[in-house]
Amino acid sequence: MIGLLRAALVIARRDFTAVVFSRAFIFFLLGPMLPILLGLAFGGMGSRIASTDMRPVIGVALPVDQAEGMERAYLALARRPGAAPLPKLLRIPALSQPRAVLARPDAGVTVVLSGSLDRPELTGKADDIDRVGSDVALLAALARTGDAFRLTPVTRHEIAASASGEGQGREVVGRAAQLIIFLLTMLLAGMVLSNLVEEKTNKIIEILAAAVPVDAIFLGKLLAMLAMSFVGILFWTSGGFALLLLVAGPGAHLPAPAVGWPAFLILAILYFAMAYTLLGSLFLGIGGQASTVREVQTLSMPVTMGQMLVFFFATFAAEHPGGWAEMGARLFPFSSPFAMIASAAESPALWPHLLALGWQALWVALLIRAGVLMFRRHVLKSGGPRRRLFSRAKG
Known part of the structure; x- marks a missing residue:
């Protein structure tokens, strides 16, 4: 042996x-290692594009006070850690015609928000409206509270370990x-x-x-x-x-x-x-x-x-x-x-x-x-x- x-x-x-x-x-x-490095590089590039550059842009055609309320609500939600990226907001004149804005190649918006915070109206392609509809509804609901809008503070009770986790x-x-x-x-x-x-x-x-x-x-x-x-x-x-x-x-x-x-x-x-x-x-x-x-x-x-x-x-x-x-x-x-x-x-x-x-x-x-x-x-x-x-x- x-x-x-x-x-x-x-x-x-x-x-x-x-x-x-x-x-x-x-x-x-x-x-x-080369495929892994290339995959990480292209994956990071794709996630960056998906999370930032390719976000839909909403043209906000609302009165000034209501548009400012939407922007305050947007900033409050965007600061959440780990939150999904929200669509961008771009303020446009309140009296703009949504169809005319979307017909211009240089408008830079995907969907136009008009009407009011109580009855928001979205103009755009069907799939674009489906993508941003729930976000607009949430932002409008928060913006209606005006300056009284605040995120509710959460009390933390930390533990060293969790058996389930x-x-x-x-x-x-x-x-x-x-x-x-x-x-x-x-x-x-x-x-x-x-x-x-x-x-x-x-x-x-x-x-x-x-x-x-x-x-x-x-x-x-x-x-x-x-x-x-x-x-x-x-x-x-x-x-x-x-x-x-x-x-x-x-x-x-x-x-x-x-x-x-x-x-x-x-x-x-x-x-x-x-x-x-x-x-x-x-x-x-x-x-x-x-x-x-x-x-x-x-x-x-x-x-x-x-x-x-x-x-x-x-x-x-x-x-x-x-x-x-x-x-x-x-x-x-x-x-x-x-x-x-x-x-x-x-x-x-x-x-x-x-x-x-x-x-x-x-x-x-x-x-x-x-x-x-x-x-x-x-x-x-x-x-x-x-x-x-x-x-x-x-x-």
Whole structure:
């Protein structure tokens, strides 16, 4: 066993240095960040346009005192924190004809408000009136109070924590952790396939198989890709944390999971490692049977679709705790990491995670062993049909 681990570490060090110290790895690290940065930039631009520049403009054709009342009401409502943006108000002469104003290209208004505060009248296109009708009704109702209009002061009674709010926050943290682990697993596990197929094409795998046990080759490649994944995750996490501080500010905080942040982060790393090695060992078995990239894509597509179904099953189980779905998601090896990380966010118990990690590690060993036997039988053409699953590997 010690010799097998030593040989696996040699293979892992070889693959890790070959991947990490290459130019392509730099582009691999930058690749996922560029779409995110572009999405944030365009998303911020779109929200700015939607909230400010594209707001409808209401031409206020009311007497001076009533127009001033509308403006006071507008300023009072616009100062609310987190309030939805109100349509802009633009005062126009009170005797203006609404249809004539809207017919001018340089008028700069979308809808014209006329009549009085008691009976406001809106002139414009039907969809524009629908967009601003409720806002105009609210502003007119507040403006009718005149100078007596004041926002009612609210007395604050602050508490340190809310059980209901903490429960919802922990649920959000658990769902986010599930999604992040799933995306990282699907993004990074496919590299195991391409690595193995490339070495099979170059006949390097046969040289390695003659020098070390095939079990060590599979385990070493899995460990190398896992270590490479942690390098990428460290890089992306540092960039994401810096971006979060830049956008949200230093005072922003996330709801604390039930097991606490230190234990939750450790469990998240372990469950990602288990999810990655489970899927990676399955991909290794597939890559051992494929000889071309086209065959790899054909064989890996059902596994990818199945992994998406597994993720949806784990999220369904997290939304229905205490039922058969949660127990099934925890026992099924491919959904167990996603189900257990959600449980870590909502339940403070730690002993179920020790059992789950042991159960998942057992299935990793089974999948690696099955992939090795299939590789020997179909690629190296060695090993009879009576070879046992846990027979001792020979060098």
